[in-house]
Amino acid sequence: MLTPKHEYQGNGKFAFFTAPLNVTDDAKMELLGLPFLVAIAHREGVLTTSAGAAEILLVANKPGLTETGGGHGAKGVDFQRWWAVLRMVEMEQANEPDFLLLFESVQDVTELDSVISPARVRVYQVKKKDRGEWSWSVLTGISSPPKKISLKAASKAAAPSFTTVSGSALGKLQLSLGAFDTLPVEAYFISNAGCDIPLASGGNAATSMPCSLADFAPEHVHLLTQALHSLCAPGSPAPDLTKLRLKKVAIHPDEPSSHVIKSALDLLTVRSPHHAGQAASFVESLVTKISPLGRHTDTCSTFDDLVKQRGFSKQEFMSALGALESIPDHSAYLNDWLAQLQKEGMDFMVVTAMRAEAARVVRERLTGSTLSAVQPLHDFCDSWLDSNTHGPDLRPYFEAALSALRVEFSGFRDAELLARFAMRAIKKCVDPN
Structure with missing residues (x-):
């Protein structure tokens, strides 16, 4: 829901206006001059509470940004859900004042810093890998950059093709980043496996995660910038590779519970030591609660509908934490x-x-x-x-x-x-x- 502070009436005049409007109703928006108001807010860097939610709703309803199913099936979804619980525990340990996770909305998981007034977005692809490491070609959809060659050979080399970049893991994350016009957004590729890509420091991302794409070796950064730029609208600036990050997590795809339970145990030992023994049941109940979220991917007409259908908030996390008080010690x-x-x-x-x-x-x-x-x-x-x-x-x-x-x-x-x-x-x- 979008609630502007003023209604534009023409001739540079505004009238005070507080009634909520459905942002998907284009006729009302045009009638009230709402695009003009939003454009002003964007230009001046003013993002109201509901304007932030409105942008998230618009992006979440864009086709092609959300993955469902896939080759890894239920096991992959389980991995995502266990990671999501781990992420909630991490945010609670960091004393985040608020958070909301949206499932199957703008990639696998979208994290907001507030249920009511979101001002920051993190988009996550969460993928398990049963063996080996992620390769450059799988992550980017393109071949590795050529080793140093002569200028003559370089001039004869065919220009690289970027036709498959949009279907790659990093390509999808870049498309998600580009879908936001105003809200600050970062994108993360999360996995239990490392990424076999050389770094500018001389190391390798497989053993040096987390890192950003800007940390890659220069020839990889140059080629990746071109590839991801091909996904942007004409005239757009080059992608900011510092906003795309890789992170490895210690969640085993065949036994995802152990690491998450240990993290919950650390939290409960501090917050509710008498109930630390319920760490396993606590995280298992959370996984059960979030598992149905995101199964329905119909277009949502309001941000509230999006949250109800696919969201899990800090308030719900704290309610689950408080429910431990009723469990025998x-x-x-x-x-x-x-x-x-x-x-x-x-x-x-x-x-x-x-x-x-x-x-x-x-x-x-x-x-x-x-x-x-x-x-x-x-x-x-x-x-x-x-x-x-x-x-x-x-x-x-x-x-x-x-x-x-x-x-x-x-x-x-x-x-x-x-x-x-x-x-x-x-x-x-x-x-x-």
Whole structure:
């Protein structure tokens, strides 16, 4: 929605005007002289709250800037969603005052610095790669620049063809950059793999990411500037390669959760230490929430529609963070139980060993690295808990369970058996679902 401060009435006069207008209604815009007003705002560098949203809406509705599906299918989309959660965690760790992520709107993900008054845009292509590194030709759609040749040979060489640049990864990002007239915008190529391109410093982008395209070796910068310039309107300035960046992330395409959970654990350890144990469920719930976004790619008539259909905001992120307060804190219960066991006469060294083993069990759950070999042990604990009632004291109950566990799982130490039994018992008591 676009809400100008004044309505142009001709002869240099303006009347105060506050009613919202649908920016897609060309007739109203022409009637009220709105293009003239927007042109003034752009020329003077004045971008109102709704004018920024209006430009994002216009760009998001442009055909050809958004990718759907693709050769990597669902696995590639999963990679994008896990990265998006990682990005939200990063922004929250950086104390960003506000943010909004739009999915399948102007490339894979578009990041705004505000839901209400966007004044900056970052456009992301997020691509997984199962093996190897990204090559120059795949990223740009053109052949590598020739090595140093004589002037005579250069004069006979055919002019490079840029017909396939628009379909390349960097070509698509440049088209997205060029679609914005006013809002400051940057574009990022995000992947788990490096990019095999030489740098001006003598290194290689594969091992020196993040970097901008302006950091490439001079001959690559020269050729890439020409290639991307071919996508611009006639008379446009050469592309600013500092606005296009490459970044590598430590998300494995076959197991994307581990790195994201670790980052969430770091955030929760600071923000909500009593609920750090819910890091895995926290990020998994976020992935579930954002997965449907962007599936519907119909043209949106308003910015509000765009946000509702494809957006996820900081407010929603904080709501998910706040929801952790309603989740039982297993670690707190464990501390109470261990204190009670020691009070009832359990050996201090046994209690200490249980605490250490329980910490390892929690780490397994957080990182999703629980070994399949312990699943039968967990199943046995659950079954035993269903079949045996406890009395007023904890110690006799734990000792009875340990006796049964020793028979079935003699290869485990007592401390680990007790710790795993305790964690299963706590889950059954306070979080049965």
